Amino acid sequence: MKACPGTCNNAWRLAEAQQATDDTRHDIPVTWGQPVHCPRCTHRAHTQLAELPELIVAIGLEALHGTAPKNTGTIGRVHIPAWPGQAARMMTDHIVGGLLELEDDIRELRSLNARTGHGSEGRNVTAAVRFLTAHLDWALTEHPAAGEIHDRLSANPAAQITTWHRAAQRFTRRDARLEHHRVPCPRCELLTLYRADGDDYIECRNINCQLLLTPGEYHDHTHQLAGEHRMATV
Ligand SMILES: [Zn+2]
Ligand SMILES: [Zn+2]
Numbered sequence: 609m610k611a612c613p614g615t616c617n618n619a620w621r622l623a624e625a626q627q628a629t630d631d632t633r634h635d636i637p638v639t640w641g642q643p644v645h646c647p648r649c650t651h652r653a654h655t656q657l658a659e660l661p662e663l664i665v666a667i668g669l670e671a672l673h674g675t676a677p678k679n680t681g682t683i684g685r686v687h688i689p690a691w692p693g694q695a696a697r698m699m700t701d702h703i704v705g706g707l708l709e710l711e712d713d714i715r716e717l718r719s720l721n722a723r724t725g726h727g728s729e730g731r732n733v734t735a736a737v738r739f740l741t742a743h744l745d746w747a748l749t750e751h752p753a754a755g756e757i758h759d760r761l762s763a764n765p766a767a768q769i770t771t772w773h774r775a776a777q778r779f780t781r782r783d784a785r786l787e788h789h790r791v792p793c794p795r796c797e798l799l800t801l802y803r804a805d806g807d808d809y810i811e812c813r814n815i816n817c818q819l820l821l822t823p824g825e826y827h828d829h830t831h832q833l834a835g836e837h838r839m840a841t842v
Pocket of ligand 2: 793794796797800812813818819
């Protein structure tokens with residue numbers, strides 16, 4: 609029997625690594641895969657996949673109803689791109705692109721016909737989620753990456769689904785423990801700086817940036833922005 613590669617075994621894996629380095633014994637129970645992922649991790653992958661289409665729509669709505677660029681008043685003289693829309697587009701492209709890539713990957717691995725037609729984004733998402741739902745049990749056991757430990761960079765289909773789901777949830781602020789810092793990221797300039805409850809750093813949630821700032825760095829950055837703003841308004 610093999611340990612489930614999912615997050616259910618995070619604590620167990622840490623304790624095992626600790627035991628391997630300095631003989632610290634632990635009594636954290638392992639969750640076995642059946643045969644690869646455990647039933648809970650399998651169930652979670654199904655639920656998260658099923659929730660993705662609605663979350664993708666919510667990301668689009670965020671672009672429409674998020675903070676609009678201001679063109680009036682003194683702030684209008686400072687260059688402000690349409691950050692919310694841009695960030696939503698990038699997040700959508702990232703998730704939809706990933707879903708279609710995973711579908712193509714599984715079609716190839718299972719010697720199925722290639723994906724036909726390039727419909728609208730909505731239609732592609734619906735078709736990809738339907739296909740992936742039908743093939744998810746296979747993907748969580750037979751996919752070459754099915755046994756990879758879940759992390760943000762893993763090709764494990766279950767880990768990828770979790771990463772997209774989490775990113776979408778955070779983007780649409782359904783993660784209640786997140787504090788949104790409404791100042792553009794110093795690197796990508798999108799309004800995607802967040803601090804999670806209990807985190808000692810501020811993180812850019814733009815999937816292509818993911819900059820980390822300490823509170824001190826964040827403070828310096830806002831100070832500098834305020835200075836630039838004053839310069840631009842004199
Ligand atoms: Zn598990
Ligand atoms: Zn950024």
